[in-house]
Amino acid sequence: MEFSTILLPIFGIFALGFIGQKKIGFDTKTISTMALYLMSPILVFRTFYTTKFQFDYLYLAFYTFALCFTLIIVVYIVAFIQKYSTRETCGMILASSFMNNGNYGTPVILLIFGVSGLDCAIILMVIQQLAMCTIGVYYAAKGSAEESGIRSAVRAVQRMPAIYSAFLGAFLQFFNIHLGKSVLEAVDLVANAAIPTVMIVLGMQLAKISVKNLAKSKVSLSLIIKLIISPAVAYLLTLFLPVDDMVKQIMIITAAMPTAANTTMYALQFDTEPEFVSSATLISTSLSLATLPLIFTIVL
Secondary structure (H helix, E strand, C coil): CCCHHHHHHHHHHHHHHHHHHHHCCCHHHHHHHHHHHHHHHHHHHHHHHHCCCCCHHHHHHHHHHHHHHHHHHHHHHHHHHHHHHHHHHHHHHHHCCEEEECHHHHHHHHHHHCHHHHHHHHHHHHHHCCCCCCCHHHHHCCCCCCCCCCHHHHHHHCCHHHHHHHHHHHHHHHCCCCCHHHHHHHHHHHHHHHHHHHHHHHEEEEEECCHCCCCCCHHHHHHHHHHHHHHHHHHHHCCCCCCCCHHHHHHHHHHHHCCCCHHHHHHHCCCCCCCHHHHHHHHHHHHHHHHHHHHHHHHH
C-alpha cells in the first residue's frame, strides 16, 4: 500500500509551520483564533451544506459518539490511576478521543475502497467535525486555567460559531435553498484554506516544544489509547450495528487514525496542555505509518 502521496503533503505542511516559527516567529494563538472562529465555521458549513444525509447515517452518528465517549471513559480511568489534574485529563482527552479522518482518513479510505467507500468516509468526517466542535471544545474549555466548572465549559461550546454554521448548512440543504455561484466560490476559498492553516499552526506549536520537557509517559498512554484501544473499541461497536461489512471495515480503520490536528487548535486556544496535545498529534501521525498497515491486515 503506497502512503507517500498522503503522508508527504501532511508532513510538508507541518514542516512549513515549524520552519516559519523557527525562522520568523509568529503569535500562534492569534492565528489559531482566526482559524477557529473565522475559517473552520466556513468549512463546517460547506460540509453540512453539500453532504446529502440518509437515515442510515444515524448508525454512523451513534457509532462516532459512542466511540468518543468510550475513549473518554478510558481516559478518565487512566487519569484516576495516574492521579492527573483536571487540565492534564482534558489534554489527554483531546489527544486520545478524536481522530484525523478528514485530510488523512478520507484519502486512505478512498485509496483502499475507491469511490464506493468515499461517501461513508465523508459522513464519518462530518459527524466527527460536530463531535470535535462540541465535545472537544467542552473539554478544552474545562481544562483551561481561565475557565472553571461545567457551566463555563458549556458557555465555551455555545460561543463556537462552527455549531451554528453546521445547523445553518443542514437547514439550507434540507429546504433545498441554493446559494449563488459567487457565494459558493467564496465559501470554497475559505473552507479549502482552513485545514492547511490548522496544520501550519500545529507545525508552529511543535517548534516551541522542548524534547527534554516532553511528557513521555503521558504521550505513550495517549498513543496506546488512540492507536490500539480506539480501533479495538470500534470493532466491538460494529458487532452490534446493522451495517454492511465494508462500512464496518471503514469504521475500524478510521478509528485507528492518528489524533486530529484540530485538537491542537483547541488546546492552544484554551491553553489546555498545548505542548502535550501537539506532541501526541505529531507522534501518532508518524506512528500510524506502521500501525495502519497492521490494522489493514487484520480488518481487510
